[in-house]
Amino acid sequence: MKVLIVGSGGREHALAWKCAQSPKVEQIFCAPGNAGISQIAQAVPLKADQYEELADFAKENGIDLTIIGMDDPLVGGIVDVFEQKGLRVFGPRKNAAILEGSKAFSKDLMRRYNIPTAAYEVFTDLEAAKHYLEGLDKFPVVLKASGLALGKGVLICEDLESALKGADDIMGKKQFGSAGDEMVVEEFLTGREVSVLTFVDGTHIREMSSAQDYKRAGDGDTGLNTGGMGNISPSPFYSSEIQKFCQEKIFQPTVDAMKAEGREFKGVIFFGLILTQDGPKVLEYNCRFGDPEAQVVLPRMENDIIDVMEACIDGRLDEIELKFRPQTCVCLVLASDGYPASYEKGKEIHGLEAFRELEDAFCFHAGTALKDGKIVTNGGRVLGITALGKDIAEARKKAYEAADLVQFSGKYYRHDIAHFAGEE
Numbered sequence: 001m002k003v004l005i006v007g008s009g010g011r012e013h014a015l016a017w018k019c020a021q022s023p024k025v026e027q028i029f030c031a032p033g034n035a036g037i038s039q040i041a042q043a044v045p046l047k048a049d050q051y052e053e054l055a056d057f058a059k060e061n062g063i064d065l066t067i068i069g070m071d072d073p074l075v076g077g078i079v080d081v082f083e084q085k086g087l088r089v090f091g092p093r094k095n096a097a098i099l100e101g102s103k104a105f106s107k108d109l110m111r112r113y114n115i116p117t118a119a120y121e122v123f124t125d126l127e128a129a130k131h132y133l134e135g136l137d138k139f140p141v142v143l144k145a146s147g148l149a150l151g152k153g154v155l156i157c158e159d160l161e162s163a164l165k166g167a168d169d170i171m172g173k174k175q176f177g178s179a180g181d182e183m184v185v186e187e188f189l190t191g192r193e194v195s196v197l198t199f200v201d202g203t204h205i206r207e208m209s210s211a212q213d214y215k216r217a218g219d220g221d222t223g224l225n226t227g228g229m230g231n232i233s234p235s236p237f238y239s240s241e242i243q244k245f246c247q248e249k250i251f252q253p254t255v256d257a258m259k260a261e262g263r264e265f266k267g268v269i270f271f272g273l274i275l276t277q278d279g280p281k282v283l284e285y286n287c288r289f290g291d292p293e294a295q296v297v298l299p300r301m302e303n304d305i306i307d308v309m310e311a312c313i314d315g316r317l318d319e320i321e322l323k324f325r326p327q328t329c330v331c332l333v334l335a336s337d338g339y340p341a342s343y344e345k346g347k348e349i350h351g352l353e354a355f356r357e358l359e360d361a362f363c364f365h366a367g368t369a370l371k372d373g374k375i376v377t378n379g380g381r382v383l384g385i386t387a388l389g390k391d392i393a394e395a396r397k398k399a400y401e402a403a404d405l406v407q408f409s410g411k412y413y414r415h416d417i418a419h420f421a422g423e424e
Helices: 009-017 050-062 070-075 078-084 094-101 103-112 127-136 160-172 179-180 240-260 293-300 303-316 352-356 392-403 417-424
Strands: 002-006 029-034 065-068 121-122 141-143 154-157 183-187 190-201 205-213 215-216 222-225 231-232 264-277 279-286 328-337 361-365 368-371 374-377 381-389
Touching: 002 009, 002 050, 009 029, 009 293, 009 303, 009 361, 009 381, 029 050, 050 078, 065 078, 065 303, 065 352, 070 094, 070 293, 078 094, 094 103, 094 240, 094 264, 094 279, 103 121, 103 179, 103 183, 103 279, 127 160, 127 183, 141 160, 154 160, 160 179, 160 183, 179 264, 179 392, 190 240, 190 293, 190 303, 205 240, 205 293, 231 293, 240 264, 264 303, 293 328, 293 381, 328 392, 352 361, 361 392, 381 392
Parallel strands: 002 029, 002 065
Antiparallel strands: 121 183, 141 154, 141 183, 190 205, 190 264, 205 231, 215 222, 231 328, 264 279, 328 381, 361 381, 368 374
């Protein structure tokens, strides 16, 4: 079969890599792809927001399955466009992708269906939001731009002054664009954060292995929020007791709630959880594979991903048993110096050929491009260096050793990915 993947990041490279392992797949296309993806898939010169053109390409080229990797096109309704043309596509329709597209919607959904989450209020008026903040007697408080903001629309405000400034940045100055037209003010929760990716077919849900993200740019969880600077799977803090609670009180209830709302969800639901003293609670939902979560979960997944995705589309996920390798997987993101603020592009990357000789270590391209026959940096997060090991310490050691093999001007990475987890 022919597969088309829509996106250009490390997540899409991991998806292409996993699809290439399926004996059912004859050819992979990716739009627009990147320098790494182009080594296993044919690049298509279309952007992820060109829904009609992408669907026409799929129709004209006999694409059997299209996989939407990115949140923007999912929230924008690309799946609806493909389905209207009679095409098979993996991902939620627009009315279901609102689960990620509007934090206000998802918070209200959790409140209506008693799904554990932080206390919150939603605002569309800046002055009303400021008035509410001035009445709070407990800080820190969390401000969230309700719409899509590339994983960066969340501010943790330690006091009233920073909260008022944050509200003005989000709703007044539109620091995150139209994502800040609506803002969620949320109770600050403490605890370990855990990510759980799940496959969903509208009715049934199958849980992938847990993961743990490192959002902050700097060592020791300092600096600005990013799209993710590293990851580990499985999370050492996601116990069987916590898993059982989440399955009964969070995962299945979310699928059931969406169905009850007339928003049947098919695709991947990413549950961003926090393990509080009062039990697990939902921090956020995403409607697609996480990045870099996909880069640590997919290398451990034993199933043919095509089988699983087709079961989701056809509503027969209950026939699938997901299986994962027992090893630990660690991903270390190599970023451009300055990320997530300003950074330079076009720096030549050296040492990538070394990965051809490595076992259990992979290099997933995120922000890369081909220029004059050379692979150069083309984004803030450039590469995801991923390694498998028998435990956290071995996987971490392999990942950092592999990261040393790659060089480019301005290479930046955190030095503490999976470190604290391995010592506790």
